[in-house]
Amino acid sequence: MKKHLFTCFLASLCLYGSTLTAQSKGADSPPDKDLVYQSGFPGQESFRSSASLGEAAPVVVYVETKRIESVDSLLFQLWDPYLNENDLPLPEVAQLELSQGTMYDGSRATMRGQWESKPISGYGRLSLRFNKFTYLDRFLVEPGDSVRIRLDFVNARMLFSGPAAEKFRVQYELANAYENYRYDQNPTMFTGDSDYWGYSTEDSLSILNIKNQQSSIRRKMEFVSPGPVGLSHLENIFSMDISSHPGFDILDFYQGKVGEDFLEILRADLIGRLHFDQVFKFSTYYMEDSSHREFFQEKILGKNIPIPAAAKHSAYFPEYIYQKLAIESALSKEPFRHLLGHLPQEVHDQVYAIYIIKNYRLFKNSNRQFELALDQIQTPWVKEEINRLYSAQGIGQTISEIPLVDRQGNEISLNSLQGKTLLISFWLPGCQFSSNAYQSLIKPTEQYFTEDEDIEFVYISHDRLPERWNNNIESGNYSTEESLNLNAPGPPHPFMEYYNIRYFPTFMVVDKDGTVQNIGNIPDLSEELIHYLESINAESKPNQSK
Structure with missing residues (x-):
C-alpha cells in the first residue's frame, strides 16, 4: 500500500491570487525623481547600493515593456522580511499602471512606469507579475537598490540597467539555469500501475510512439510506479551531483561584480532549492516499507548538508530544512519541535514558524502548539508574526467584528x-x-x-x-x-x-x-x-x- 507523506497540504485547495491579481496603490514617480538615474550609470558604483543594511531606503524599479498591447499594468510584490511565498508574512502589493513612452527618454514604442517600495532596512524579496505570468520570482533586494528593466516581448528577452543591474542580472541567469537544468531531464508521471498505458486507445498509441522514438533532442515521459521502479527513480535523483549545477558557475562569474554577502545568500538559495527538490520527490514517491525507510536514513538523514551562514536570509534553505524534518517527524513519530535543536537560532525560528504557519489548522490543539512555538522562537520579527497569527487564529477567541x-x-x-x-x-x-x-x-x-x-x-x-x-x-x-x-x-x-x-x-x-x-x-x-x-x-x- 502506498503511503504519501503529506508535508504540504495544498493538493485539494485553491490558492487565492494564483489566477486573480491583487491591486493596490503603486508609486508613480515623475521623471525628475527617477532614482535609477540619480545614482549614476552601470559601472559607476560597482555593486554598492545607495543604502546599507540597517539603513532604511526604498527599492525603486523603472520598467519598460516592449510591446504587447494587453500589458498595461504590472503587479509588484515585496516581502520585507520573507518567510513563505503563499502564507505569512504577506507582501506589500502594488499594481503599477503603465503609460506610453516617448522618444525623448529613450522609451519610444514601449509602455513604462516607475514603482517605489516603502523604505526597507534589511533584505527583501521582490516579484514582478502580469496575470499568470511571472517575470521576477522573489528576487533578492537590498535597501536603496534601483534598477531599470525592459521586458522585451517582441524579441523575448529581459534587459537590466542601472546601479543594481548586476544583482538582478545574476538572479535572472540563475533562474534560467535552474529551469534549463530541469528541462534537461525527462518529465515524470507517478502511476499506480507498473505497466501503464493510459486510459484510452489514443493514450496507448501515444505512449507506444514515444517509447519507440529514438531522438537526442526530444524528451519522453518516464512513468514511475510504486515499489522497485519508484525506488530506482529516487536513486537516480539522489545520485545527481548537485555541485555540478551550472548555477554555481554563474555565481563564480559574478564574484567581484556583486557583493559577497549578497552572492552567499543566492548560493544558499540554490543549494536549498536543489536539496528541496530531492526531498520533495522522496515524499511524493514514498511507500511504507523497509526499503524506503532505509533509503531515507541513508540518503537524507545520513547526508550531512552544512547550513550556510546566509541560510537565515535564504528564501529556499529554510523550506528545505522544513521539508526534511517534516518527513523525519512523520516517519519517527517524533514531535517536529524536538528535531530543531541543532539549527542556528534564526534558522531554527524560521523553520519552526514555517511549520506552524503551514499546519496550525491541522493541529488537534492549535493553541498549545502556538504557545510552545512562542516559547522557543527568539527572532523578534518571527515571534511577532506568530504572535499576531495566534491572536487571530487562537481557538476560544471571539469572532471578529470586521464587517x-x-x-x-x-x-x-x-x-x-x-x-x-x-x-x-x-x-x-x-x-x-x-x-x-x-x-x-x-x-x-x-x-x-x-x-x-x-x-x-x-x-x-x-x-x-x-x-x-x-x-x-x-x-x-x-x-x-x-x-x-x-x-x-x-x-x-x-x-x-x-x-x-x-x-x-x-x-x-x-x-x-x-x-x-x-x-x-x-x-x-x-x-x-x-x-x-x-x-x-x-x-x-x-x-x-x-
Whole structure:
C-alpha cells in the first residue's frame, strides 16, 4: 500500500491570487525623481547600493515593456522580511499602471512606469507579475537598490540597467539555469500501475510512439510506479551531483561584480532549492516499507548538508530544512519541535514558524502548539508574526467584528449572529475544490439541519465582482441560495487578512457565544460533521442565559 507523506497540504485547495491579481496603490514617480538615474550609470558604483543594511531606503524599479498591447499594468510584490511565498508574512502589493513612452527618454514604442517600495532596512524579496505570468520570482533586494528593466516581448528577452543591474542580472541567469537544468531531464508521471498505458486507445498509441522514438533532442515521459521502479527513480535523483549545477558557475562569474554577502545568500538559495527538490520527490514517491525507510536514513538523514551562514536570509534553505524534518517527524513519530535543536537560532525560528504557519489548522490543539512555538522562537520579527497569527487564529477567541457585505449591499458582522452555532464556508469563484466540498460535505450537512434554528450555515466568498458573485450563488455550485451569503470584496479585505484565509475551501465553526471553536479542521465526512456540530451546539447551550 502506498503511503504519501503529506508535508504540504495544498493538493485539494485553491490558492487565492494564483489566477486573480491583487491591486493596490503603486508609486508613480515623475521623471525628475527617477532614482535609477540619480545614482549614476552601470559601472559607476560597482555593486554598492545607495543604502546599507540597517539603513532604511526604498527599492525603486523603472520598467519598460516592449510591446504587447494587453500589458498595461504590472503587479509588484515585496516581502520585507520573507518567510513563505503563499502564507505569512504577506507582501506589500502594488499594481503599477503603465503609460506610453516617448522618444525623448529613450522609451519610444514601449509602455513604462516607475514603482517605489516603502523604505526597507534589511533584505527583501521582490516579484514582478502580469496575470499568470511571472517575470521576477522573489528576487533578492537590498535597501536603496534601483534598477531599470525592459521586458522585451517582441524579441523575448529581459534587459537590466542601472546601479543594481548586476544583482538582478545574476538572479535572472540563475533562474534560467535552474529551469534549463530541469528541462534537461525527462518529465515524470507517478502511476499506480507498473505497466501503464493510459486510459484510452489514443493514450496507448501515444505512449507506444514515444517509447519507440529514438531522438537526442526530444524528451519522453518516464512513468514511475510504486515499489522497485519508484525506488530506482529516487536513486537516480539522489545520485545527481548537485555541485555540478551550472548555477554555481554563474555565481563564480559574478564574484567581484556583486557583493559577497549578497552572492552567499543566492548560493544558499540554490543549494536549498536543489536539496528541496530531492526531498520533495522522496515524499511524493514514498511507500511504507523497509526499503524506503532505509533509503531515507541513508540518503537524507545520513547526508550531512552544512547550513550556510546566509541560510537565515535564504528564501529556499529554510523550506528545505522544513521539508526534511517534516518527513523525519512523520516517519519517527517524533514531535517536529524536538528535531530543531541543532539549527542556528534564526534558522531554527524560521523553520519552526514555517511549520506552524503551514499546519496550525491541522493541529488537534492549535493553541498549545502556538504557545510552545512562542516559547522557543527568539527572532523578534518571527515571534511577532506568530504572535499576531495566534491572536487571530487562537481557538476560544471571539469572532471578529470586521464587517462583510450581504447580497443587498448591507454590512453584516458575524459577531452580530450570536445565539446560533455557525458553520462558515469560505469559497472562491471558479475553484473546483470549493464546489466539490460544498456538494459532498456542506450541502448534505446543511440539509440535515434544515429544521434546526440553532445552527446556521454562512457562506463567504472573496470576489471583487458583485455580479459574478451573485451568479455563482444562483448556480448552486458553491452555496445554498436561501442561506446567508456574504462577500469579502477585494483584494485585499481586512477580514480575510485577519484570519489568513488564502486557501479555499476553508471552514470555521463559531459557537453561540460568538467564540471561534474551529478553523480549517472540521470532519471531512458529513455524518461526522453532523455529530461535531451537534456537540458544539449542545455544549454552548448553557451559555444562552447569559
